[in-house]
Amino acid sequence: MKHVLLFGAGKSATCLIDYLLANAPKYKWHLTVVDSDLLLIKSKIGKSYYASPAAIDIKDQAERQKLIQETDLVISLLPPHLHITIAKDCLKFKKNLLTASYIDPEISKLAKDIEDANLLFMYEMGLDPGIDHMSAMKLIHSIEKKGGQIFSFKSYCGGLVSPDSNDNPWEYKISWNARNVVLAGSSGAIYREKGKIKELGYKQLFDHNKTVNIPGLGKLAFYPNRDSLNYIDLYNLQNIPTFMRATLRYPDFCEGWNALIKLGLTKDADKFDTSNLSFLKWSTRAVKMDKSLTIEDNMANFLGVTGKSKVIKQLKFLGIFSEELINLGDKNDAEILQHVLENQLRMEPHDKDMIVMLHEIDFERRDLNTKMQSYMIVQGEDNLRTAMAKTVGLPLGILAKMVLLDKVDLKGLHIPVLPSIYNPVLKELEEHDIRFEEIFD
Structure with a gap:
């Protein structure tokens, strides 16, 4: 029985896990899902005979390398900056690697080593890129x-x-x-x-x-x-x-995001203490507040819109005019905004x-x-089996199947631009209602 090792059980992993487990009985492979959150892993793999959870800290080199040594194929859906750690382990233990993330300068430096080791590292194998x-x-x-x-x-x-x-x-x-x-x-x-x-x-x-x-x-x-x-x-x-x-x-999204940029709320820079900082004070730091005007009118004047514009409605919807304290410890603007978006723009069941x-x-x-x-x-089907999870996960799953069945005669560091990859993958994606329509003018 061949073994597949998946790092990451987050939003994009759901449909990939479903696909691999649906095919496991036929092709006789076993899936191990690695994440720091054991409950999250179990929610994705259920009680499948063909899957095992591995709740580890990705920084634990001994545990991580032990899992990689024992597998036949590695798939990484970790945050992009962690891929290089997995990639170096895969190179060390001679394991093929698939990921949906971009090729970056760090992995590019290993391109010759990957080819010399007769391995396939396929990057950008998701939606966009993919x-x-x-x-x-x-x-x-x-x-x-x-x-x-x-x-x-x-x-x-x-x-x-x-x-x-x-x-x-x-x-x-x-x-x-x-x-x-x-x-x-x-x-x-x-x-x-x-x-x-x-x-x-x-x-x-x-x-x-x-x-x-x-x-x-x-x-x-x-x-x-x-x-x-x-x-x-x-x-x-x-x-x-x-x-x-x-x-x-x-x-409408682009107009609202443009306002957030002008307010300086998207900066991924220095952290600051948010313990005694309200959302209102945070969001209006760049605005010269006139006490004779409402918050909405002050904000509108700064942004060059009217107080009743849709942009002001968007900002109010985020709750950033609130006197509530942020109280997230030391955070930068981007991290605070991420917290706001995750709460106010979350997908309901x-x-x-x-x-x-x-x-x-x-x-x-x-x-x-x-x-x-x-x-x-x-x-998408719901807030778990999303269109995003489907279009990121299924290309990885299909290519994983091809690799495990020895149907990929390709070595080195690649993205999926060759007919031997895109033809079979696109063909199978159509079976999952992922298809293109064409119009000529």
Whole structure:
């Protein structure tokens, strides 16, 4: 019996665990789930004969390495900064590694060692990054195979709240790691547009966002991702005039987030004592308060909106005009905001999320210009089996099955841009109602 070791039992792990356990009786493998929270692990694996919990501190080297030594395949859904620890152990004990996180400089330094050890480390094997790469490369290769010349590529993806559960002024609920939500966009963005390199700072990203139209949903706002240029070579589109990867949100979210940035509430900087600090004092530190005006009007004047605008309603909804003490000990702004979002924008048991992905490709073939739109909409089942958990977890699960069945003839450090990976994975994803529709103009 082969063994699979999964690090992390959080929000994105639910559907991956379901998939691996559903296939375990047929393929005879055993899953060990590692997390610091034993009750969380047990809630995910139930009483399955094919699963075991391992509640350890990930920093406990002896316990961690013992588990890795005894397994056949490692999957990591830990916070990104912890992947390198797992990766070094996998390299040491010669174990293949799968993760949904980005390739970073630290793992890139190990690329030759990974290849020399005849191992497969597949990174970016989730949703975004993951399904975005696979679906994009399938389209790009298909167009090029037919003699098409691509001159514009734009890819958008967003984790949103389903229209059925869209009941707050932010039009957003937390369906994945809240810290990632808080820090999204903080590094600014760089992309290529009409042959020119465009760079936007954090404060520009959410200001006056452009929109795209999604069939059946209408207009969604987007902001460019951190570094689109990094993928031009990987997609083999070196000479393309326009190349951009972006994040989708409902338009109201972007306006509200822009206000939080202006107020300085998203900074991931120095910590300070919150014991005697109210949410109101925290949120209005940048505002020159006029005692003759209401809190709402003071805030509105600072932000350049009216006191009855939807932005003020959004801020009030978060509870940051409250005199209640924060009392979280030493925290920075981003950590306080994360706490606020986790409480005020949490998904209730009946809530559903939604994943939307869109590729827009302009290409020329036989002197005919064509615009293609390829889009995917995935609805979550509930607040546990979310669309986010489904689209992050299932690609990892499918590839894990392929690796365990020796159906992957690939070694080294990779992301899923090769036909031998994306064709079978995308095909099986369709069996789980994760599929793309195409429109040509």
